Amino acid sequence: MTQHLELVQSLRQAGHRLTPQRESVLAVIADSHEHLSAEEILARVRKRYPYLNKSAVYRSLELLTELGLVTLTDLGHGRVEYELHRHPHHHHLVCRKCKSVQQIDHRLFQNLQKKLESDFGFRADLDHFAIFGTCRKCSTRTAKNPKRHSH
């Protein structure tokens, strides 16, 4: 409901039409402070605006992501998740064992980001970055048995 207007501007300026479907998808993402899957977005939009199709969600998300208004992260949940592209950014530490997700500050990555740009000319999309590994809890009880999953 807040940055909503500017976002809608960006859409138009890039030469795209503003449809109620696109607008509602954007609104739901902008109103949420967590990452949402396509299906969750569909469900939330439909609460207020039932005229929305799954395909339209995917097509809107593709567009919004490409315009940089929304970012996409694979947190290992078997589907991709979306967030508004906010500033400042944050990142995610994803534990492979217990699947927990912990947020960390963007500043941890600033050095790396600068170096990638200066050394390689590569502009890293370092927001909503997912780093996989083992969290503190799971590290302590690691490599004890051949069991497949701990959850």
Added chain:
Amino acid sequence: MTQHLELVQSLRQAGHRLTPQRESVLAVIADSHEHLSAEEILARVRKRYPYLNKSAVYRSLELLTELGLVTLTDLGHGRVEYELHRHPHHHHLVCRKCKSVQQIDHRLFQNLQKKLESDFGFRADLDHFAIFGTCRKCSTRTAKNPKRHSH
């Protein structure tokens, strides 16, 4: 064919059986210096050892990954890819526009890795790390038109 033996040891020590299927999957990964999808692995194994099923590949990969012998990376190709867990590590810069993949040295990440461990107790699996962004070439011709994909 090289580290093969040690790898097979690890399997046994973790309490798993050594089947020809598992061994051949491991051999193919160990012999390759590129990242391979499950399907590519299946195809390569079958050249020499036709008695292999898709499910066995997936189940072997799950196990090998869990044992840390193999690492899994999502390079945005719509499927996960596997590599032998080698030292020293390297990482991948993946361009969202042209889909190019550029390898970079593991040392760029050492500071970050240490900090994640000291600050959060998080052991990041920072090998075969995929960083998405825009490569130098694509940066220069960016944001010119509303076209979806540039490839």
Added chain:
DNA sequence: TTAAGTGCAAATCATTTGCATGGAT
């Protein structure tokens, strides 16, 4: 008006799973 966008239902495609059989230990 008219190209861009949507709805719908079917298609894809990687990965997973149930169950009967086989084989490593």
Added chain:
DNA sequence: ATCCATGCAAATGATTTGCACTTAA
């Protein structure tokens, strides 16, 4: 001899697509 592992075929589940219809500009 036992249970773990495999083969097979069917299921799953996210995402994509073809096409006729609608609508924002």
